[in-house]
Amino acid sequence: MTLTLPPAPHGGPRAGRHLVDAALWPDVARLPRASALRTAVARRIVERAVRRLPLRVRTPGAAAPALPRQPRGSADGLPTLILHDPGAFFRRIGADGLIGFGESYMAGEWDGDDLVGVLTVLAGHVDDLVPQALRRLRGAWVHRRPASDRNTVDGARRNVHRHYDLSNELFATFLDPTLTYSSAVFASLPAGAEDLSAAQHRKIDRLLDLAGTGPGTTLLEIGTGWGELAVRAARRGARVRTVTLSREQRDLALRRVAEAGLRDRVTVELCDYRRVDGTYDAVVSVEMIEAVGAAYWPAYFGALHRLLAPGGRAVLQAITMPHERMLHTARTHTWISKYVFPGGLVPSREAIARHSAAAGLSLVHDTGYGEHYAETLRLWRERFLGRSAEVSALGFDHVFRRMWELYLAYSEAGFRSRYLDVRQLVLTGRTTADRGTG
Structure with a gap:
């Protein structure tokens, strides 16, 4: 027909x-x-x-x-x-x-x-x-990505500002009280009556467990968000340095750390990952690699290797897509890159494995749970739509609200169709026997 x-x-x-x-x-x-x-x-x-x-x-x-x-x-x-x-x-x-x-x-x-x-x-x-x-x-039918979106040190700061500095109050309309802007892990699916905050804490605890976080651990977080992971790590007894390029996130994270009584254990800095110094027992980076850009993946994984102390672990949570689709997307200016995440690119598992290995890192753990992200996005979208009057009162017009609704729905559909996945990965670098070899 x-x-x-x-x-x-x-x-x-x-x-x-x-x-x-x-x-x-x-x-x-x-x-x-x-x-x-x-x-x-x-x-x-x-x-x-x-x-x-x-x-x-x-x-x-x-x-x-x-x-x-x-x-x-x-x-x-x-x-x-x-x-x-x-x-x-x-x-x-x-x-x-x-x-x-x-x-x-x-x-x-x-x-x-x-x-x-x-x-x-x-x-x-x-x-x-x-x-x-x-x-x-x-x-x-496709356009090349604009050169202005490249994630140079200055470009990355501009790109982060365009998304994450929109308004802390905007993100609070649809995120749970932990202000965690990444996939939760639910006890079972569909989520049912489970509190989203509990599911976010379950995710954070899994990441911290994979990183071996406990009393005395020196932990670097690349991509602060609004500080929930740093606070939770510090409550385990870790000393945490967390870096971000978002002033809005940095300012609120500092307040939340202070309110938790953890200023002696957590430092929050405006700093590009390429400029972080020191070595750490663990590095955790949650859904930040998507903002790095393919041209800078060698620098990102090189930084992870450089920043890990011998025997340390880098723990990533990363959205992934099929490799061939990633190659097409990398060359294309998409609706998401134009309006939502300028300079961003979702990597493939193959790209992560290749670039991490080239940097001298070994991939020792890889677990996916894309269906949990679909459920997380459903809850975010429902909260966003249910609080549209509050979003409007913050100064965001109806075009922005439709854009954001499409972004959340588009992302949820990606995970429901299995076009996208989300992985928790553990990378190891030098061992104690490698100490002093550079």
């Missing part, structure tokens, strides 16, 4: 574009230039994909379109992508690919009756959406 969508009327519905602040969101407020051919190709790709996927497309007010063929055994209730402005939707995709797909959502030109469901279907079939014959033309 062929799915057909009605043509958009000339000068048709503007969805929410007239409400977009063009000074804040210039590429959302205006439609991009796109040739009729590129727009038609984008439309054809979407129509072809929908015919093959367990997904519906609907335009409000239009006659119900033919539905895609359902896989054998599938139930009713397919997620539905609702096109408020088909013409704008296809034009944005024709001009800018997946960046256009995201900007179209920010503009209010499409929705999903089950946004995570729609995105999970798309993420699970990401390699099949574009016909093989057209993949060679991929360069026509």
Whole structure:
């Protein structure tokens, strides 16, 4: 059966574009230039994909379109992508690919009756959406990452500022009271009535156990967050140095350390990982490698090796993606890199293994639990949507709220489709026998 969508009327519905602040969101407020051919190709790709996927497309007010063929055994209730402005939707995709797909959502030109469901279907079939014959033309739809996003020492500070310095109050609207912005580990799934704070403490305790953290341990944390791991390590008797590039996080982490009565055991510094000195029994870095950038992975793993005392352990929590997909993403300016994590790149397990080995580190532990991240993101998204009035009161407009909703849903879909995973890794460096060899 062929799915057909009605043509958009000339000068048709503007969805929410007239409400977009063009000074804040210039590429959302205006439609991009796109040739009729590129727009038609984008439309054809979407129509072809929908015919093959367990997904519906609907335009409000239009006659119900033919539905895609359902896989054998599938139930009713397919997620539905609702096109408020088909013409704008296809034009944005024709001009800018997946960046256009995201900007179209920010503009209010499409929705999903089950946004995570729609995105999970798309993420699970990401390699099949574009016909093989057209993949060679991929360069026509993608943009190179801007040089300004490179994670030089100055660039990394700017990139961190754009995300993590938005507002501590914003993050508090959807994170649990521990202010932990990384995957929790639940006792069982689905989470049910388990408190998210308890699940976050379970994750932190696993990391500290892997690092062998106890009385007298000297521990370096690369990527402070808002200080929960540092406080928990200090309560075990460790002496903690934690570094961040976010002033907002640093200031709040300092207050939280003081409130916990641990200023004698924890120091919080604005410092790039490349400029940290000393050696430590353990180095812990939770979901920070994603912000490093591929060009600087050698520097990151080299720093881990340099900072570990003989016999020490580096413990990472890292989001990962398949290696081939990572290679494509590394060359591409994506919607996430444009609006959410400038300069960021999710590594593959192969990339981590290769770069850590090149730095002289041995990978001795690797455990994944991506389904726990999907559940964590579900809880964050529900809290964020439930407190939209508070987000608005903080000065974030409706375009930002749609952007953040899409970011959380997009990420959850990545883990639900197994396109993404999250790993806890242990790396070891020099042994005591290597002392003095450099």
